[in-house]
Amino acid sequence: MLDYLIIGSGLAGISFAEVALKNNKTILLLDDKSQNSSRVAGGLYNPVILKRFSEVWNAKEQLVIMNEFYNLVEDKLKEKFNFKMPVLRKFFSIEEQNNWFAASDKINLAPFLSTKLISKKYSSIDSPYDYGEVLHTGYVDTALLLDHYKKYLLQNNLLKEESFDVNAIEFLDSGIQYKGIQAQNIIFAEGFGMHKNPYFNYLPLDGTKGELFVIKAPDLKLDVIVNTSVFILPLGDDLFKVGATYNWQDKTAEPTEEGKQELLERIKEIITCDFEIVKHFAGVRPTVADRRPLLGTHEKHKTLHILNGLGTRGVMLGPAMAQALYDHIENKIPLDREADIKRFHKRYLKSLISDQL
Numbered sequence: 391m392l393d394y395l396i397i398g399s400g401l402a403g404i405s406f407a408e409v410a411l412k413n414n415k416t417i418l419l420l421d422d423k424s425q426n427s428s429r430v431a432g433g434l435y436n437p438v439i440l441k442r443f444s445e446v447w448n449a450k451e452q453l454v455i456m457n458e459f460y461n462l463v464e465d466k467l468k469e470k471f472n473f474k475m476p477v478l479r480k481f482f483s484i485e486e487q488n489n490w491f492a493a494s495d496k497i498n499l500a501p502f503l504s505t506k507l508i509s510k511k512y513s514s515i516d517s518p519y520d521y522g523e524v525l526h527t528g529y530v531d532t533a534l535l536l537d538h539y540k541k542y543l544l545q546n547n548l549l550k551e552e553s554f555d556v557n558a559i560e561f562l563d564s565g566i567q568y569k570g571i572q573a574q575n576i577i578f579a580e581g582f583g584m585h586k587n588p589y590f591n592y593l594p595l596d597g598t599k600g601e602l603f604v605i606k607a608p609d610l611k612l613d614v615i616v617n618t619s620v621f622i623l624p625l626g627d628d629l630f631k632v633g634a635t636y637n638w639q640d641k642t643a644e645p646t647e648e649g650k651q652e653l654l655e656r657i658k659e660i661i662t663c664d665f666e667i668v669k670h671f672a673g674v675r676p677t678v679a680d681r682r683p684l685l686g687t688h689e690k691h692k693t694l695h696i697l698n699g700l701g702t703r704g705v706m707l708g709p710a711m712a713q714a715l716y717d718h719i720e721n722k723i724p725l726d727r728e729a730d731i732k733r734f735h736k737r738y739l740k741s742l743i744s745d746q747l
Contacts, residue, residue, distance in 0.1 A: 391417055391564070391565060391573060391574060392416045392520060392571065392573040392574065393410065393415035393416045393417065393439060393570040393573070393574050393575065394406070394410050394416070394417045394418075394573060394574070394575050394576075394577055395418055395420070395566070395568060395573040395575070395576045395577070396405075396410075396415075396417055396418070396419045396420070396448040396576075396577045396579060397419075397420050397421075397554045397576065397577065397578050397579060397580055398419070398420075398425065398538060398545070398578070398579035398580045398581060399419045399421040399426065399434045399536070399539075399549060399579075399701060400425060400429070400536070400579065400704075401428040401532065401708040402428075402500070402579035402697045402698060402700055402704070402708055402711070403419055403421070403429075403535075403577070403579035403606040403697075403704065404419075404535075404536065404539045404540075404708075405459070405697075405709050405711070405712035406541075406579060406697055406713070406715065407419060407457065407539075407543070407706035407718045408462070408463060408539075408709075408714050409414050409497070409709075409712045410716065412462070412743050413486060413720070414427075415457060415520065417548055418548055418549070418550065418571065418573070419543060419548060419549045420549075420550050420552060420553075420554045421549065421550075421551060421552075421554060421723065422551065422553040423551065423569070423605075424553075424583055424641055425580065425581040425582060425583050425674075425702075426641075426673050427581055427582065427600075427673035427674055427675050427676065428532055428536060428581070428672040428673075429531045429532060429533050429536055429673070430532075430600075430602065430643075430671045430672065431673065431675075431704060431705070432529070432602060432621060432623065432631060432633050432634055432702075433529040433530045433531060433532045433602075433623075433705055434477070434508070434527070434528075434529045434579050434615065434621060434623065434705070435456065435527060435528060435529065435530065435703070435705050435706040436452070436477050436524055436527045436617075436648060437449035437452075437453060437502045437527070437706075438499065438502050438503065438524050439525070440477075440479050440524070440617055441455070443489055443490060443492075443493035443497075443499070443503075445499055445502070446703065446706070447609070447681070447682065447728070448710070448726070450501070450503070450667070451571055451704075451710060452707060452709075452710040453526055453706065455473055455709050455710040455711050455713055456705065456710065457472070457707075458474040458711075459709035460530065461675070463535070463539070464617055466542075467538045467539065469534065469538050470503045471530050471531050471534055471535040471538075472490075472525075472528060472530050473529055473530070473531070474529050474568070475498050475527065475528045475529060475613075475614060475615055475623075475624075476523050476524070476525075476527060476529040476614045476615065476625045476678075477523070477527040477614070477616075477617055477621075478522070478523055478524075478614050478615065478616050478617065479520035479523075479524065479592070479618075480509055480515070480517055480519075480521050480615050480616060480617070480618045480660075481517075481521065481522065482518035482519060482618075483519060484519065485520075486519065487519060487520070488671040489520045490503065491505065491532045493664075499571045501525065501526075501673065502524055502525050502526060502647040503523075503525070503550045504522065504523040504524075504525060504736065505526060506523070507521070507522065508520055508521040508522070508523050509521075512610075512611060512612055512614075512616070513609060513610060513611040513612075513663070513674075514607070514609050514610045514611075514662045514663035515610075515612075515660060515661055515662070516618065516662065519548070521616075524617075527615065528569055529615070529623055529705075530705040532705065533706075541706050545713050547629075553624030554568075555569075556586070556587055556588060556589070558661075559576070560732055561691065561693070564713045565693050566693050566694075573693075574693065575693050575694075575719060576693060576695065577695050577696075577697055577715070578696045579649065579696075579697045579698065579737045580695070580698065581674075581676045581698065582595070582597040582641070584676070584698055584716075584733045589688055589691065589694050590684075590688070590696050590698075590735070591729075591741075592678055592737045592738055592740070592741035593678075593684055593696075593698075593699075593731060593734055593737065594678060594734065594737065595640065595676055595677070595678060595684065595698060596677050596678065596679065596700055597639075597674040597676065597677065598636055598637070598638055598674070598675045598677040598702075599635070599636075599637040599640045599641065599642070599649075599672060599673070599675075599677065600632030600633060600634040600635055600636060600637075600672065600673060600675055600702075601633065601634060601635045601637075601645055601646065601649035601650070601652075601653060601670065601671070601672040601675075602631060602632060602634050602635075602653075602670075602671055602672070603624070603631070603632045603633065603653055603657075603667050603668075603669065603670055604629055604630070604631055604632075604667075604669040605629070605630050605632055605657070605665045605666065605667055605668060606629055606630075606666050606668050607628060607630060607661065607663055607664070607665035607666075609627070609663035610622075610630065610661055610663055612624045612630070616660070617620050618656075618660055619656045619659065619660070620632055620634065620653065620656045620657065621633060621634075621658070621659070622657075622660065628670065630665075632653060632657055633653070633670045634702075635649045635652050635653060636722070637649065641674055642672075643672055643673050643674055644672060644676070645670045645672045646672070649672065650667075650670055651676065652731060654689055654736065659676070662694060663692055671697040675701055675702055676698055676699055676700060676701065677699065677701040677702070678699040680713060680728075680733075680736055681701065682728045683697075683698065683700055683701075683707055683709055683711050684697075684699035684729070684731050685697060685700040685714060685715050685717075685718070685725050685729045685730060685731065686715075686725060686729075686730050686731035686732060687718070687719070689732075689735070695715060695719060697711060697712060697715050698733060711729065714726065714729070715724060726743070
């Protein structure tokens with residue numbers, strides 16, 4: 391009997407898989423490639439919400455666990471995925487500079503916000519008010535990570551690329567059975583696909599569509615990530631990832647003309663040089679209104695668990711939330727109240743009533 395059957399092999403799924411394997415647990419992942427948000431993600435990690443100059447929830451803890459996690463995976467797969475790189479917030483006024491310095495005086499933000507203005511002039515970017523530097527930042531090449539991790543899983547017969555039929559779950563005294571597979575636990579890491587899951591679709595998971603570009607701009611000489619109304623991330627060879635849009639209505643993963651025009655307008659507000667679009671892609675991020683992940687165990691079926699709602703910060707949240715859920719299942723360590731799906735208990739009760747009608 392397996393310890394864990396994991397549904398989904400995006401950032402959430404592989405994070406839990408790695409935590410389980412590290413603890414000598416037996417696993418199998420199922421994935422039908424229906425969700426792509428992890429693959430097309432910007433991949434940035436940044437402990438500060440730059441719109442409001444506020445700390446990301448539990449940022450210190452997440453960064454420690456994240457760095458340990460990617461170091462282990464890099465050693466295991468003999469490939470580099472985690473790239474340390476400064477994030478510079480471009481200022482548009484003296485007032486923004488003052489707000490930055492006020493934020494950097496706060497105890498929780500001081501470790502992350504440099505108090506020295508960056509006055510370096512980057513080719514093709516006007517910056518009369520300079521930049522602020524965020525510390526402990528970088529990006530994870532999520533597509534490369536997923537490709538290599540899935541290859542590792544396939545080579546070790548730990549991944550089946552097929553759809554999961556939630557109606558085929560049979561509950562046993564000691565776990566579950568699914569099409570001949572027996573497991574003590576199921577981890578649902580389905581991303582936006584959770585809406586088709588009758589055990590957890592009462593949870594308020596929303597989908598926020600994001601569109602991004604890869605552009606080629608030979609005259610843009612940039613060796614840092616610049617964050618303004620969009621981020622510009624240097625990939626090398628004159629290529630840059632640029633994003634992202636936020637659309638709360640469109641739940642498809644297809645690039646749109648509307649998204650393209652929005653990104654073009656924002657890019658032209660920042661850089662003055664010519665560029666060409668090399669790639670335009672989109673994905674639907676699994677987001678939650680209260681901006682906290684969805685972790686926990688089903689209230690009736692104690693063998694069913696969820697790891698979802700990582701939103702726009704999956705590379706930071708994934709490893710920490712996977713560890714928290716694992717510790718909760720194996721060691722009965724309580725989950726953080728802000729992440730535990732028990733915060734939606736009333737919604738669960740309402741779903742039971744509606745099912746009975």
